[in-house]
Amino acid sequence: MAIANQETILESLKNGLREDQISINETVKELHGQDESYHQMELPDIVVFPETTEQVSAIMKISTQYQVPVVPFGLGSSLEGHVIPQRGGITIDFSLMNKVLRVFEEDFLVTVQPGVTRTQLNKELKKYGLFFTVDPGADATLGGMAATNASGTTSVKYGVMRDQVRDLEVVTADGTVIHTGNKAAKSSSGLHLNGLFVGSEGTLGCFTEMTLRVYGIPEFITAARASFATVKDAVEAVVSILQAGIPIARVELVDEQSMKQVNKYNDTAYKEMPTLFLEFHGNEAGLQQDVAFMQEIVQGHACEEVAFETDTAARNRLWEARHTLAYAYIHGHPGKKMMVTDVCLPISELAGAVGHARENLMALDLPGGIVGHVGDGNFHALIMMDMNDPEEISKAQEFNERIVVYALERGGTCTGEHGVGIGKQKYQQQEHGAALAVMEKIKAALDPDNLLNPGKNIKVEKREPIQ
Amino acid sequence: MAIANQETILESLKNGLREDQISINETVKELHGQDESYHQMELPDIVVFPETTEQVSAIMKISTQYQVPVVPFGLGSSLEGHVIPQRGGITIDFSLMNKVLRVFEEDFLVTVQPGVTRTQLNKELKKYGLFFTVDPGADATLGGMAATNASGTTSVKYGVMRDQVRDLEVVTADGTVIHTGNKAAKSSSGLHLNGLFVGSEGTLGCFTEMTLRVYGIPEFITAARASFATVKDAVEAVVSILQAGIPIARVELVDEQSMKQVNKYNDTAYKEMPTLFLEFHGNEAGLQQDVAFMQEIVQGHACEEVAFETDTAARNRLWEARHTLAYAYIHGHPGKKMMVTDVCLPISELAGAVGHARENLMALDLPGGIVGHVGDGNFHALIMMDMNDPEEISKAQEFNERIVVYALERGGTCTGEHGVGIGKQKYQQQEHGAALAVMEKIKAALDPDNLLNPGKNIKVEKREPIQ
Numbered sequence: 001m002a003i004a005n006q007e008t009i010l011e012s013l014k015n016g017l018r019e020d021q022i023s024i025n026e027t028v029k030e031l032h033g034q035d036e037s038y039h040q041m042e043l044p045d046i047v048v049f050p051e052t053t054e055q056v057s058a059i060m061k062i063s064t065q066y067q068v069p070v071v072p073f074g075l076g077s078s079l080e081g082h083v084i085p086q087r088g089g090i091t092i093d094f095s096l097m098n099k100v101l102r103v104f105e106e107d108f109l110v111t112v113q114p115g116v117t118r119t120q121l122n123k124e125l126k127k128y129g130l131f132f133t134v135d136p137g138a139d140a141t142l143g144g145m146a147a148t149n150a151s152g153t154t155s156v157k158y159g160v161m162r163d164q165v166r167d168l169e170v171v172t173a174d175g176t177v178i179h180t181g182n183k184a185a186k187s188s189s190g191l192h193l194n195g196l197f198v199g200s201e202g203t204l205g206c207f208t209e210m211t212l213r214v215y216g217i218p219e220f221i222t223a224a225r226a227s228f229a230t231v232k233d234a235v236e237a238v239v240s241i242l243q244a245g246i247p248i249a250r251v252e253l254v255d256e257q258s259m260k261q262v263n264k265y266n267d268t269a270y271k272e273m274p275t276l277f278l279e280f281h282g283n284e285a286g287l288q289q290d291v292a293f294m295q296e297i298v299q300g301h302a303c304e305e306v307a308f309e310t311d312t313a314a315r316n317r318l319w320e321a322r323h324t325l326a327y328a329y330i331h332g333h334p335g336k337k338m339m340v341t342d343v344c345l346p347i348s349e350l351a352g353a354v355g356h357a358r359e360n361l362m363a364l365d366l367p368g369g370i371v372g373h374v375g376d377g378n379f380h381a382l383i384m385m386d387m388n389d390p391e392e393i394s395k396a397q398e399f400n401e402r403i404v405v406y407a408l409e410r411g412g413t414c415t416g417e418h419g420v421g422i423g424k425q426k427y428q429q430q431e432h433g434a435a436l437a438v439m440e441k442i443k444a445a446l447d448p449d450n451l452l453n454p455g456k457n458i459k460v461e462k463r464e465p466i467q
Numbered sequence: 468m469a470i471a472n473q474e475t476i477l478e479s480l481k482n483g484l485r486e487d488q489i490s491i492n493e494t495v496k497e498l499h500g501q502d503e504s505y506h507q508m509e510l511p512d513i514v515v516f517p518e519t520t521e522q523v524s525a526i527m528k529i530s531t532q533y534q535v536p537v538v539p540f541g542l543g544s545s546l547e548g549h550v551i552p553q554r555g556g557i558t559i560d561f562s563l564m565n566k567v568l569r570v571f572e573e574d575f576l577v578t579v580q581p582g583v584t585r586t587q588l589n590k591e592l593k594k595y596g597l598f599f600t601v602d603p604g605a606d607a608t609l610g611g612m613a614a615t616n617a618s619g620t621t622s623v624k625y626g627v628m629r630d631q632v633r634d635l636e637v638v639t640a641d642g643t644v645i646h647t648g649n650k651a652a653k654s655s656s657g658l659h660l661n662g663l664f665v666g667s668e669g670t671l672g673c674f675t676e677m678t679l680r681v682y683g684i685p686e687f688i689t690a691a692r693a694s695f696a697t698v699k700d701a702v703e704a705v706v707s708i709l710q711a712g713i714p715i716a717r718v719e720l721v722d723e724q725s726m727k728q729v730n731k732y733n734d735t736a737y738k739e740m741p742t743l744f745l746e747f748h749g750n751e752a753g754l755q756q757d758v759a760f761m762q763e764i765v766q767g768h769a770c771e772e773v774a775f776e777t778d779t780a781a782r783n784r785l786w787e788a789r790h791t792l793a794y795a796y797i798h799g800h801p802g803k804k805m806m807v808t809d810v811c812l813p814i815s816e817l818a819g820a821v822g823h824a825r826e827n828l829m830a831l832d833l834p835g836g837i838v839g840h841v842g843d844g845n846f847h848a849l850i851m852m853d854m855n856d857p858e859e860i861s862k863a864q865e866f867n868e869r870i871v872v873y874a875l876e877r878g879g880t881c882t883g884e885h886g887v888g889i890g891k892q893k894y895q896q897q898e899h900g901a902a903l904a905v906m907e908k909i910k911a912a913l914d915p916d917n918l919l920n921p922g923k924n925i926k927v928e929k930r931e932p933i934q
Binding site: 106107108109148149150151155163176180185186187188190191193195196198215216218219239243245247282284285287288289293344346348407411412413415416417418419420428436437439441442445458 | 891
């Protein structure tokens, strides 16, 4: 959708930004019209690359003045179309705001700009013996990860993105700069804006600085792979481990089909059976006791083999294999697009949900597999589909819906970590009921003209902007 | 402040409530006109005791219809005047909604009504080998604890109240019943209402049901008391323990003056020196290694003695002594009222802040001491003052202000766990800056008539209700 007054807006932008920070180049626009999802590309009218909070504030003021939508953009690794500018407008690319500003070693905190990626941050933190825990598959930007409340393999121990955010500098719709928190470990002061802005998917403001919690690299780490006869056995083993109170740092399920993709893509020779990838963090003595207890438990659940990876290289290879799984599927099916389900359920419902997903996946007759952060009750079914084949798309959509409805009927959520974006909007009413109206009131209060990433997360139907 | 149409309101209330659920008795009103703070008593016009969500919804509709304020009330253990109905109106006492509704053993969740107290919940959970972690000094209701985002001695390991809330059933200003979350361990769906409502101090709605996270009772627990020459040594020891990555479950500082109160009130004979009360949770082997490392660290910080409490009875006595400290001060100073500061700072600023508080406390010449959840950077200075002596009150207020300003200037918060209530309002602008306007917009969007606990937390000056 073309904006009416592009020339005027470009002139206004030039007051606050250099010419090389503003682009209307078609290739640049195309790069900012899509993410890693199957959702349809839509182009922004203008892409800007601010370097400072002041510049972001100037852009937001122009957005309000000319009633033109703004979409924040990290690296475009979102999985539900979050960054696709469905109504055109200005895309704010944060790639030039990519500095680790300060490490507060004693406080286990770090302040970063939103364009910093998680591997970039971890490289810097390593110098201090620290690490950042949240690890979605992609090397996403921290701004994007906060916008979707991302999580990953370590959430079972360290929590999700929301748990790591102590403070956000946010530019709100009218260009005001606010701080949502502080550097203290806890606070009962005012309303909790940190938690509200995390996961708001660019619909309440743009993040320009973030203070995040970091952890000391654990004294000892042991990783293990455990192979099971069936997915059900594997999931039940996880439930037993959690119930035994063993503090696992990571526990990932990879099904048989996905293990095949892993081996093919990474040139590994792991057993091609339903597998748990596990990791334990702690001191040496405690860890030995935990691991021994864990082995006892998995053996009670038809575990066929447990292999330990004690040295760092083997451990990194194992997690690399897990993290590149989505790419392994994409790489293995050229020309196809990936759809990923993302439900999260109470742990007592997980075995049933994974079983239900397996049955439906087998009946679907599309290439795909199941993986999951099973310690959180979160799993993904990955399906490869041909975007030129309406029947495949429709089959995949129906499959996704069945998975979601199953989860919602059992106290779960339609998205554990990917966010709502475009793809999960249709489930918001069923999931939130009357609470959806409360969310809409908050959105309307903070973005009265509906210009901040409009149409994502909280969709406001009745307030289209004047153009 | 008397409400204009009390008779009409009483008649309306009788449509949804039994007569014995409605009171205008003076003694009942007095009991609901105060909390445990030094703030001035104000009486509600009517006190109601609902038993169901539907009844709460009916009360809220009456509040809107007649534009009369409502104040939710748990047990009145708040420390900043949260439950004092400064504008009169209806106080909703939740003491009849005090049932533990369901324990979800496999999911480590429990659903309770808001009037359940923490000890009541723990008594029930013990049957399942589970416990609820958050333990403020008072045996508060869980509804009240969620309303103030309470925490306590175990937050350093298990997090604060906000971290435990998976779902709240909330009755909003217009009587609508919403759910703010679900039973899944994580979610990226919609806006994060759980976190927003926790800590909102009754200003956004009334909680009628809560689903909370619980934990398995640890396999092994060891508690310790470590005595130090100075408060500074004790605080620095804590910082070193945290930096060493030792996963302490509790670490409380009690200064010399407060140890004297403890001994007097509990008939104990603990050393009357600055003391750390510590606790470690884990498996036996890991715990031994952690404790040995901890001992090494404290000895590097002029620790004069470490005493371990391994059996359950001695450990309970120790924590009982810590928990009754506020009462020990009150009991020891009949006729006086307690003021408690509650700042929380980045851990690197804690030793300085406690030192600053000590100096100011010594200069104050009022009875008092310092205690704190030092693992979180949160400490309290307790001062006893004579409410008939304006000079004492004014000195105590000035002291409180100095402590708060010191914290705010160093990235901290004016309240780590007690909440804003009446007492911390004057610091909200300095602490939150431009973010305060965002909080006010949210309050206005969800409570347009400013009837929900008006004047607390987010004070909306310009929207006095029509009466």
